Amino acid sequence: MQHLDDDKPKKKLTPYLLYCVSTAVIGSLQFGYNTGVINAPEQKLRTFFSNVSQSRYGEPFQSQTITLVWSFAVAIFSVGGMIGSFSVGAVVNKFGRRKSMLMNNILALLGGGMMGLATLSQSFEMVIIGRFIIGVFCGLCTGLTPMYVGEISPTAVRGAFGTLHQLGVVIGILVAQIFGLEFLLGSDTLWPLLLALTILPAVLQTIMLPFCPESPRYLFIVLKQEEEARKALVRLRGTEDVDDDIQEMKEEGMKMAMEKKVTILELFRSPNYRQPIIIAIILQLSQQLSGINALFLVERAGRRTLHLIGLAGMAICALIMTISLSLVKTTPSLSYLAIVAVFGFVASFEMGPGPIPWFIVAELFSQGPRPAAMAVSGFSNWTANFLVGLGFPRLEEICGPYVFIIFMVLLILFFIFTYLRVPETKGRTFDDIAQGFAARVEKPSHSPVPEAVVVENKEPAPMSPTEKVPMVNLPSEAK
Template identity: 55%
Template sequence: MSSVVRPSSTVTGTFVLSVFTAVLGSLEFGYNIGVINAPQKMIEQDYNATWLQRYGEPIPSGTLTSLWSLSVAIFSIGGMLSMGFRVRMCNIFSRRKAMLINNLFAFIGGSLMALSKLCRSFEMMILGRFIIGAYCGLASGLTPMYVGEIAPTSLRGALGTLHQLAIVTGILIAQILGLEVLLGSQELWPVLLGLTVVPTVLQMSFLPFCPESPRFLYIVRCQEHQAKRGLRRLTGRQEVGDMLAEMKEEKRKMEMERKVSILELFRSPLYRQPIIISILLQLSQQLSGINAIFYYSTSIFIKAGVQSPVYATIGAGVINCAFTVVSLFLIERMGRRTLHMLGLGGMCICAVIMTMALALLDSVPWMSYICMLSIFGFVAFFEVGPGPIPWFFVAELFSQGPRPAAMAVAGFSNWTANFIIGMGFQYVADLCGPYVFLIFAVLLLFFLIFTFFRVPETRGKTFDQIAANFNERSVGGMMDMDMDMDLDKPSTELDYLGEESIN
């Protein structure tokens, strides 16, 4: 991604306002991940009351589990479906206008969830979660795209991590507000869910004062005059010809590189290995079990015998934020592959310890503390590796041509795995009891082995160097196959093939 602002450029008030406004979308994304956790029991009681009012009998246990799992997991379906419209939407409407339009989804979704108790309708709750999921799917692409395109080169790395930091901050805010003494009570949980419209209103109010991405205006729309005006507002400089020259060079390179379709990613030997690695890294993030912790940590702590499960959940949120900041300092020093393996290995060990603690809880009461510590460690190791690393790899394994298709495939894989965890964890937990996290331990071990043997280190390497590494593997593998085939052929056939190639 080419720079649009020189490292020496002054950080202006317009630039700060633009970054803050965009990151509100990431904050709201995190808020809606964490907000559903604390009021689970109260919402289930209202589902039961609604069912009783409609049908004159309590809701069956299996039906309640299905409704709750759907309320959690439908969020991922919304995000998954909106992924397909993200690139087209931001190119048709521009980055800023796309964020403005996306807020309509958040406003509608938040309103439906907030009014579901008053209207005695769990259908409104589920529909609201679906629509807010669609908002978050779009925001997960729009926010980093806009920030990355307006950021100075010297700040792009740090500002690029604001998306993840805002997400975990949103989760923590939701967990704190979900305390029963605040908004997590039987009467106020609709307000807790409805508060998601606050960042929406703020973003809609501030966006008109933020400039459009100059990179988008110049490279995509060919609007040089508007791009100059945006650059001047963002940098505080009147002379921006050197920045336009950089964008012109980037545009030339982009026009030279052919766009790659999703099918080509899997058909071409050049892209097949990188896309498989990208998909499995995304699965390692979601199938690690982290969202089982975020969605169901309160119920897990209750089963573990923790006396104040909501406060323990907040503790996990604090650790989540703290280690997100830690990972920012480690990622360029230790390398992506090393950190990812460290995170996967640590999570695997914590999952095993958590299983042992839950299994021994009845006979050894103090195991509840071990369980709580293992959950804290699980969250910490996630933010060291599997949290931020997979998205770095997707961006670094592909050049400009195949990158949009690769990001779409990676995002779809991520949201699909998120849905599987959200929908299926409660059923599997009821079936497996304290041994449910052994499943995640096995998956984590598999992803660790895969990363060790198949994932290259990308730190400090250009795309050309990374691509050359994959080409060598592909060519080497094809040569080995050809040699094996040749050795199996009789000499007469080899002579014939040689003559055929000459002719």
């Protein structure tokens, strides 16, 4: 019997599950592509802005005006991302995970179409508006993809599948850089097609999504459709034996029945959610203020461990970059050390701060507060992205090579915070992790609720994925 239990995680990796995860990760690829695609045709777009001004007003824009329009076209993407990420909670609660991804692709078609038709319309405004719409689309993707992947994946491989979001982002950036080459789509005439190419993966995902199930957790816990949730799990797991998954969702659902609907404000007001939402925000900031992917390494070494290693590696590489760049004029050979440090910096990022904040946030919260938490953490990521993009050029002018000292200090602070406050989530159920945070919250002594049920939770929740989450007796006031 034990032998059969050991085989269960292996049997859960079905081709259909891989198909569904791959379909969702197309959204991650979109995010990466649209993040990197704007860089290659910069000079082409500047020339386009000048030509539009010449045809409209009889004279080209001044250099400062072109820079202003260009900066606005780049920054508006992050503004759209903030709005999109902040809307995730409301969208998924109303339409579900799968339908939300389908509807989101409408924005990709609209934004990509506007940018693709900009030269025909002789309108630089269409580029800006298109980038804004694509930003909203990508902001939604950064919440929808990790949430859907996390909810359809078995606990044993949830972390490994979670890193596929960052892998999709990296591949998307790489594809954008390749297609942006001058002899491909980065030419004077083809750059609108480069920006509009985002339509193709949107169409592909729209075709593939109808064959994917809705999140079993959404079906079971939100819509109360146990039979539909069971059918979805049977298809995803490739076996009729999905009782463990159903039981886990039942326990999570029972816990949700004790809670009222969680809003974004309540995430910060409730002591049960305050600590995990602060962790979620700090993890996202550690990504932005800080290639290659860990994948299944996260299930062996653990999320927290890899994040710590990544932060430490980035801090060390930032110090090496600072030293080598400041001395390169007197010792030219140090430029090679700087290059090695850059590669180490990127590798460290991809090991921890790159992929881990996106999927660990989905693990820190149970079904009720998860959409709101994903919205808040995504918003913080996009905000940090916007601020770094806006402030780094000026900081570099002021500090020169010593600008990396600022990031090194921040990385050290993030390392200390992660070491002290971030729990390990490897192999633990969603509700198990939420129980761990709830156990840390001290109840006020004057509370009218009997405290007997809380005493046993003073210790952290069990770490083993094979142990059941301890049930909490429902107090009379929850009714």
